Amino acid sequence: MTTNDTRDTLQKFIFDNAAVRGELVEIPDTWREIQARHAYPKAVRTVLGEMVAASALLSANLKFNGAIVMQIHGDGPVRLLVVECDAGLRIRATAKLAPDAEIPDAATLxxxxxxxxxxxxxxxxDPADKVPGQQPYQGIVPLDGEDMATVIENYMLRSEQMDTRLWLAADDKVARGLLLQKLPRHSGVEGQTKQATEEEDLETWHRATMLGATLKRDEMLTTDIETLLKRLFWEETIRVFDPVHPQFHCSCTRxxxxxxxxxxxxxxxESALAELGELGINCDxxxxxxxxDKVDCAQLFATDSPVQTLMPASGSTH
Incomplete structure (x- = not known):
């Protein structure tokens, strides 16, 4: 069960004797770290914060040593959002806006x-321990949905064939989220001793999502996840696991x-060096x-080391 720990926290839980699992996450500290580096318009901040919460919820279920990278490539005033979360729930995020973008607070997705x-x-x-020639797995879908939660739900159903429901909320203080997933039959849910019938699984799934749907954005933003868990599922028999703690971390290196x-x-x-004298690069x-400088760049191209693929928005040249 969760404690009075005020750190960023992710709480996993399962419904007893049903192939349904859930997670609640609250991320105040990491989210403030991300915002401290950029002054994003309110509407952009909301979507990016929701992606931060979602990245932790999805990463917590990954069974490999690597990172999940979520991106939105846009054709409006926002050109790119990137959130990266690794297996240790270490998170970083950034956004790229179009030049001279003017974004009202009420702008929609x-x-x-x-x-x-x-x-x-x-x-x-993106696996951390790729073998030679191995490429990251990438799924690309149209931006299908009115909000970030719906976009991810549609992606999960289309790409992973997994029923997933998400509720996300973010402001300038905290990013929070709830994830519910209906697992495949006979998936061997951790902590369960009895396999429910298919009818029982469906009944539990529908009941859980109905309870989740009662969540309002303001309630999520003002209520800690321990209280939310009790408030939503107090009539259910659930099992909770030891909480884990997301944190801010940037993996950039020289x-x-x-x-x-x-x-x-x-x-x-070399053309940029001729114009600027040296290259100054800031991690986004x-x-x-x-x-x-010129010597540094000459050494880069003198080595025979292979070029590795980098995720977009890892740096910008000034």
């Missing part, structure tokens, strides 16, 4: 990312930034600055 119907939602599973420059190509880098996630 469609207004922000899908103004011309070309918005895309992408989830990448080597990774150098690799990004190699991806640009020697001709483009944490703001850390890296300088590369």
């Amino acid at each position: 469609h207004d922000l990312f899908n103004a011309h119907g070309k918005g895309r939602f992408v989830i990448t599973l 080597d990774k930034v150098g690799n990004m420059l190699k991806m640009l190509g020697q001709q483009e880098v 996630f944490c703001g850390k600055h890296y300088d590369f």
Whole structure:
């Protein structure tokens, strides 16, 4: 059961004797760390915060050593949102806006990312221990939904064939979320001693999602997850697991930034050096600055080390 610990917390639980599981997450500290590095408009902040909560909820169920990277590629005033969460629930996030973008507080998901119907939602599973030649798994779908929770639900149903319901909320103080999933029959749910019938599974699933649907955004933003768990499922027999704690972490390094420059190509880098004298690169996630002069860049292209694929928005050149 959760405690009075005020850290970022993710709480897993299962419904007794039914193939239904859930998670609640609240992320105040990491979310403030992310916001401290960028002043995002309110509407952008809301969607990015909801993605932060969702990334932790989905990552907590991954069975591999790696990271889940969630992206929205937009054709409106917001061009890109990126949230990365690894198996240890270490999270980083950033957003790229169009030049001179003016975004009202009430802007919808469609207004922000899908103004011309070309918005895309992408989830990448990037293993940390890839074997030579192995590529990350990537799923790309249209930006289908009126809010972030619906977009992810549709993705999970289309790409993973898994019934998933999400409730997400974020403001400038906290990002919270609830996930419910109906698991495949005979999936061996951890902690259960009895296999429910298919009818019992369906009954529990429908009841759980009906309870989840009573959640209001303001309630999520002002209520801690321990209270939410009790308030929603006090009549249910559920089992809870030890909570885990998301945290902010940026994985940028000088080597990774150098690799990004190699991806640009020697001709483009030398052209930029001729104009600027040296290259200054800021990590879009944490703001850390890296300088590369002519000697540094020459060493990059003198080595025979292979170029590794980097996720978008890992850095920008100034």
